[in-house]
Amino acid sequence: MHPTPTRSPSIAPTAAPAIEVTDLRRSYGDFEAVRGISFEVQPGEVFALLGVNGAGKTSALEVLEGLAPPAAGAVRVLGADPVRDRARVRPHLGVLLQTSGLPGDLTVAETLRAWAGTLTGPRPVPEALAQVQLADRADVRVRSLSGGERRRLDLALSLLGRPAVVVLDEPTTGLDPESRRQVWELVKGLVADGAAVLLTTHHLEEAEELADRVAIMRGGQIVLSGTQAEIAETQPATIRFTLDDDAPQPPVPTGVQVVGQGRRVEWHTRALQPVLAELLAWAAEHGVVLRTLLARAGSLEQAFLAVADGTDPRTTQEENR
Ligand SMILES: Nc1ncnc2c1ncn2[C@@H]1O[C@H](COP(=O)(O)OP(=O)(O)OP(=O)(O)O)[C@@H](O)[C@H]1O
Numbered sequence: 001m002h003p004t005p006t007r008s009p010s011i012a013p014t015a016a017p018a019i020e021v022t023d024l025r026r027s028y029g030d031f032e033a034v035r036g037i038s039f040e041v042q043p044g045e046v047f048a049l050l051g052v053n054g055a056g057k058t059s060a061l062e063v064l065e066g067l068a069p070p071a072a073g074a075v076r077v078l079g080a081d082p083v084r085d086r087a088r089v090r091p092h093l094g095v096l097l098q099t100s101g102l103p104g105d106l107t108v109a110e111t112l113r114a115w116a117g118t119l120t121g122p123r124p125v126p127e128a129l130a131q132v133q134l135a136d137r138a139d140v141r142v143r144s145l146s147g148g149e150r151r152r153l154d155l156a157l158s159l160l161g162r163p164a165v166v167v168l169d170e171p172t173t174g175l176d177p178e179s180r181r182q183v184w185e186l187v188k189g190l191v192a193d194g195a196a197v198l199l200t201t202h203h204l205e206e207a208e209e210l211a212d213r214v215a216i217m218r219g220g221q222i223v224l225s226g227t228q229a230e231i232a233e234t235q236p237a238t239i240r241f242t243l244d245d246d247a248p249q250p251p252v253p254t255g256v257q258v259v260g261q262g263r264r265v266e267w268h269t270r271a272l273q274p275v276l277a278e279l280l281a282w283a284a285e286h287g288v289v290l291r292t293l294l295a296r297a298g299s300l301e302q303a304f305l306a307v308a309d310g311t312d313p314r315t316t317q318e319e320n321r
Pocket residue numbers: 028031033051052053054055056057058059060
């Protein structure tokens with residue numbers, strides 16, 4: 001289903017990172033939108049940049065795509081500078097922007113053929129159509145496509161040159177749940193073929209499904225980065241339950257932060273297993289039923305929200321610097 005890519009040989013595959021970003025800064029006039037971020041993406045890996053609107057994700061991606069020079073710092077794509085060595089980098093880079101300006105008069109197949117004519121060794125157009133489930137829309141004019149179909153055409157265009165490095169800016173925005181899943185499968189196939197994928201998304205389940213590593217941005221900086229497990233572990237676990245009116249309150253174990261009050265109890269803890277064991281032992285001893293008991297480890301979503309609303313301690317440290 002995912003044929004081995006035939007890539008142009010001018011940049012040889014190496015063990016080096018496919019993307020290297022070092023202390024990147026980008027400004028618009030006096031406003032610094034990207035404030036010193038660093039990360040790497042390896043071949044065969046999906047790296048997700050997360051953050052609320054205005055965090056600086058697109059501003060960073062535009063430098064990687066060679067659309068703008070950095071104000072400071074360095075960006076390398078397959079070892080080359082995407083602005084200065086644009087002609088070398090471009091054939092190996094597949095880019096899906098947030099918006100595209102495709103001519104509405106061409107059909108889907110004509111659009112793909114026109115773009116394929118500019119590439120060395122493009123995918124055959126029927127394969128590109130099938131890749132994004134647009135085979136039955138091949139003869140439809142672009143202006144008549146639905147928003148989701150147009151997004152899938154954009155995606156097919158970005159992958160037409162069998163790129164080794166793929167940059168996807170919110171790839172599934174506007175897609176229905178089924179199309180979104182199909183895009184996820186497509187991305188997994190690209191990575192299995194050895195591509196490096198950098199994506200931004202507002203859908204945390206998309207990052208959870210695809211990303212090997214994640215960076216969460218706020219105010220132009222990376223506040224948290226690592227594997228999903230590493231990021232989840234930065235957040236406290238939650239224990240939540242409801243007590244009957246006549247039940248006694250349990251003693252609060254050491255190190256627990258009490259969030260909920262009264263009959264509806266919520267605790268946050270860095271030691272989920274011993275705290276839960278202590279609670280269950282107390283409940284058994286006193287014959288107390290813990291209604292709607294929930295015990296949950298920290299999550300990527302929790303980390304995202306903590307960074308987004310500035311309550312993650314790292315956010316404050318970063319922004320006060
Ligand atoms: N051309 C521009 N001129 C001035 N400011 C800009 C320009 N483009 C972006 N900005 C500002 O830079 C900041 C970062 O914007 P950017 O689009 O990179 O964020 P983002 O994380 O991609 O957001 P979103 O999730 O909404 O796409 C924002 O405050 C934005 O208003």
